[in-house]
Amino acid sequence: MPRQITTIGFDADDTLWQNEHFYKLTQAQFAALLRDYVDADHLAHRLLAAEKRNLALYGFGIKGFTLSMIETAIEISQGEIPTSVIHEILSTGREMLAHPVEVVPHARDTLEALHKDYRLILITKGDLFDQERKLAASGLGDYFHAVEIVSDKSPATYVKAFSRHGDGPERGLMVGNSLKSDVLPALEAGSWGVYVPHALTWSYEHAEKPEDHPRFREIADLGDLGEILKLLR
Template structure:
């Protein structure tokens, strides 16, 4: 039997664009509150609110929108106009309906691997939003399973790769986040393939485990099949 039987794929900024919409919304947020704080300060305050609220709201656009509202109230000392709060809510709704733009080499890579390996999409974030993006991407039929989780930890990968495969030791996780996609998959005993994206949320940054025997890094998904073949 093949040594590798299951391949997991992150979704946001691995299969399709995502972070760019957050950056655009941050700029719009800074414009809305330009009379109250400098853009750099606003972004710092917003990041602090996001970090604090992760445990309560989780990952995704809805939590981001609530953190923007909280930050707006704080920096204006409770004087944020209703029109500003309404505009923030509108930006959140716009994010939840943005078009899905798949990244280069995604479809052909999935098609090349499907059938020979069990493909599992493993993503965190808002359930409805991730389901919407998967449907709009047209990639759903290429996956054997889809897992939308609240966070990604070693036991998350152990559970998922045992449920949909032959355990983490015979699985590979592919994604753009070292912190969420690669490091916990390695800790679970699997392979971790890092596919850097030009935009990565600061809370997803981590050091590359360059000396780990199961760590791989590729420039884009078009290079994945070669790595998979080398592992097998």
């Protein structure tokens, strides 16, 4: 009997390496810079609104996040924000772009165990240069047969990726920490979707679990992925 799954897609940020942690630290710095204008909770609400509003223009990633912080600072201060604070915001953005890559537990061992038996694809969204930098710094690049850095993730994204690099979406499986971006569109494309929760997943990526979907699975961490694949042979 042919194997049910021949190709596995992996999300990158907060699935293979830590990401949202650095955004939270930067937001704390941002709140400290704006403390004379607004409280931290209201600032977080306004920043999230700006991020969502700007996604269509800037896409996902640190550069768009930095621009949204600047926009929010100007709005909150009614244009009175000092240039020194704008400079500090730009500095925090540069620091994020240079931060070291911290691979999550079990990521390397899991990829090493699977890459000889499955075609592995990195499917991630965000800024091209930053994602390429993080992949290189992670030391995980050699485990992947293909890399897809996309502007957003939709069912069509997974149909194209699993058709281009595998045997089609029906024999593909996507692994990620975002229900909205990694799991739900993969299921809609006809693939399997494996949800790996992360404590700091960005609120924009939250969605309801498709508990009743026959191709949905949830694991505590990447170390459990091998057992899921054994059951799906």
